[in-house]
Amino acid sequence: MLGTSKDRKLKERQSRDELILSVAKRLLVEQGMAGLSMQAIADQTDYSKGTIYQHYGCKEDIVAKLAISCGESLISMIDLALQHAKSVRHKVVLVSAAYFINGQAQPEIANLVSNLNTPEFQEKVSQTLLDEFKKNEDIIIKRILTLFSQGTGFDSNKVMDAAFGWWSMQWGVQDILAKGWNMQDLGFADPVQYFFRSLHIYLDGLGVPEDEACHDWAQLRIQAQQIFQTNCE
Amino acid sequence: MLGTSKDRKLKERQSRDELILSVAKRLLVEQGMAGLSMQAIADQTDYSKGTIYQHYGCKEDIVAKLAISCGESLISMIDLALQHAKSVRHKVVLVSAAYFINGQAQPEIANLVSNLNTPEFQEKVSQTLLDEFKKNEDIIIKRILTLFSQGTGFDSNKVMDAAFGWWSMQWGVQDILAKGWNMQDLGFADPVQYFFRSLHIYLDGLGVPEDEACHDWAQLRIQAQQIFQTNCE
DNA sequence: TCAGAAAATGACGGTGCGTCAAATTACTAA
DNA sequence: TTAGTAATTTGACGCACCGTCATTTTCTGA
Numbered sequence: 001m002l003g004t005s006k007d008r009k010l011k012e013r014q015s016r017d018e019l020i021l022s023v024a025k026r027l028l029v030e031q032g033m034a035g036l037s038m039q040a041i042a043d044q045t046d047y048s049k050g051t052i053y054q055h056y057g058c059k060e061d062i063v064a065k066l067a068i069s070c071g072e073s074l075i076s077m078i079d080l081a082l083q084h085a086k087s088v089r090h091k092v093v094l095v096s097a098a099y100f101i102n103g104q105a106q107p108e109i110a111n112l113v114s115n116l117n118t119p120e121f122q123e124k125v126s127q128t129l130l131d132e133f134k135k136n137e138d139i140i141i142k143r144i145l146t147l148f149s150q151g152t153g154f155d156s157n158k159v160m161d162a163a164f165g166w167w168s169m170q171w172g173v174q175d176i177l178a179k180g181w182n183m184q185d186l187g188f189a190d191p192v193q194y195f196f197r198s199l200h201i202y203l204d205g206l207g208v209p210e211d212e213a214c215h216d217w218a219q220l221r222i223q224a225q226q227i228f229q230t231n232c233e
Numbered sequence: 234m235l236g237t238s239k240d241r242k243l244k245e246r247q248s249r250d251e252l253i254l255s256v257a258k259r260l261l262v263e264q265g266m267a268g269l270s271m272q273a274i275a276d277q278t279d280y281s282k283g284t285i286y287q288h289y290g291c292k293e294d295i296v297a298k299l300a301i302s303c304g305e306s307l308i309s310m311i312d313l314a315l316q317h318a319k320s321v322r323h324k325v326v327l328v329s330a331a332y333f334i335n336g337q338a339q340p341e342i343a344n345l346v347s348n349l350n351t352p353e354f355q356e357k358v359s360q361t362l363l364d365e366f367k368k369n370e371d372i373i374i375k376r377i378l379t380l381f382s383q384g385t386g387f388d389s390n391k392v393m394d395a396a397f398g399w400w401s402m403q404w405g406v407q408d409i410l411a412k413g414w415n416m417q418d419l420g421f422a423d424p425v426q427y428f429f430r431s432l433h434i435y436l437d438g439l440g441v442p443e444d445e446a447c448h449d450w451a452q453l454r455i456q457a458q459q460i461f462q463t464n465c466e
Numbered sequence: 467t468c469a470g471a472a473a474a475t476g477a478c479g480g481t482g483c484g485t486c487a488a489a490t491t492a493c494t495a496a
Numbered sequence: 497t498t499a500g501t502a503a504t505t506t507g508a509c510g511c512a513c514c515g516t517c518a519t520t521t522t523c524t525g526a
Binding site for chain 2: 032033034114117118119120123134137138141145160161162164165167168169170171172173175176179180181185186187188191194195197198199200201202203204205206
Binding site: 271272282283286291 | 482483484485486
């Protein structure tokens with residue numbers, strides 16, 4: 001009987017936690033970072049500010065939590081991509097596709113990631129969550145390193161070069177998309193398409209063998225969505 | 234006599250403007266974005282808040298102004314790079330070097346650039362300054378487009394691809410450096426070196442002819458600093 | 467039913483932004 | 497020189513948000 005009461009409390013706490021996160025997410029989607037205030041979350045959850053603070057020590061912790069779970073869904077998509085594709089090139093391209101599809105599924109959250117790396121943010125967010133967030137980045141880069149070290153014959157230096165280049169390119173585009181940087185004005189109608197073309201150029205430079213299965217983004221997109229569907233429903 | 238009085242006022246205003254910007258810059262360098270408050274600027278300039286607000290309608294405008302002048306110095310460095318280098322590859326590499334050297338000369342300011350592209354920021358900053366900022370980006374991307382269209386034989390599509398890939402890579406690394414993303418933990422000791430290696434790989438993929446004059450970053454750095462010295466003294 | 471623990475609350479102090487009526491300074495013309 | 501006017505400067509004020517904590521409310525188990 002004692003257990004029951006504790007269990008119930010735990011469940012209640014957890015469901016409230018979910019409520020907080022979902023309200024935070026909605027606020028973020030509807031009003032952006034500026035609209036995300038602890039008071040607003042309190043109002044919309046019908047709890048008081050103090051109660052919210054028992055779950056998260058600061059606004060930044062909430063944002064971090066959202067970003068972390070977004071990162072987790074990305075990782076699981078990446079894993080599916082790596083399982084599915086055969087050639088190295090196909091794998092790389094599908095991993096990038098995972099980024100875009102994950103980003104399109106929850107744009108507001110995916111865009112938070114770049115905030116997490118600012119000093120102002122890191123000063124405030126709790127160490128635990130920051131570590132968790134960094135662990136996700138670590139996992140992804142490790143996946144990329146193994147990806148490039150298997151089946152290419154690259155030595156370890158070249159593997160690093162390859163991973164770094166991919167990483168910076170991916171991050172660059174991500175940020176370009178995130179900031180809504182109007183590439184149209186600069187003459188780039190569809191950044192994602194340009195990205196994939198550039199990525200292929202980079203892979204050419206690395207000497208990664210071609211693979212027709214992954215040259216067209218429109219096609220790849222459908223392919224990727226099928227692979228990732230477990231995460232998209 | 235009437236003119237003199239007006240002139241004096243104009244000069245006073247301008248010198249105060251410079252004072253405000255220099256104080257803002259110092260605050261930014263010493264305490265980061267968090268330490269940059271209108272009150273702090275007022276205190277340190279010995280003017281009142283109201284007076285500061287006659288120069289800049291909001292904090293964001295000040296940041297924008299700093300970022301714009303940083304962008305201008307970058308552009309002049311890029312122009313020097315383009316004048317100086319002969320081969321396409323050398324030009325591209327020197328332009329990237331300009332980014333790094335400009336960024337290292339004034340890291341706190343260079344890192345602001347990514348802030349300017351957030352929606353929160355753009356909501357607040359004045360349209361005039363935002364336009365000016367965007368014009369700088371426009372200028373740079375145009376330089377890159379001409380760079381890739383001259384002496385390569387690329388058709389206009391390939392020129393766009395080339396420019397986009399370079400742009401995203403450059404921006405990706407810039408952000409990685411800006412956020413102090415500890416690449417060391419991930420195994421990348423010197424991101425800038427990795428970047429240049431990746432850039433060469435990308436240029437290889439594009440089919441841009443090799444040029445020994447620009448393969449080593451340590452060497453290139455010295456070269457670049459000489460070219461840019463007019464901006465660095 | 468009730469005492470004591472646990473949890474929720476929101477008023478409060480603190481900080482920063484941006485405004486604006488009042489005070490100060492500068493200018494002009496007699 | 498001086499009185500009146502225009503321009504400029506000032507900082508107190510209203511507002512919004514953060515994070516805290518004494519008080520109140522709810523829960524628990526005897």
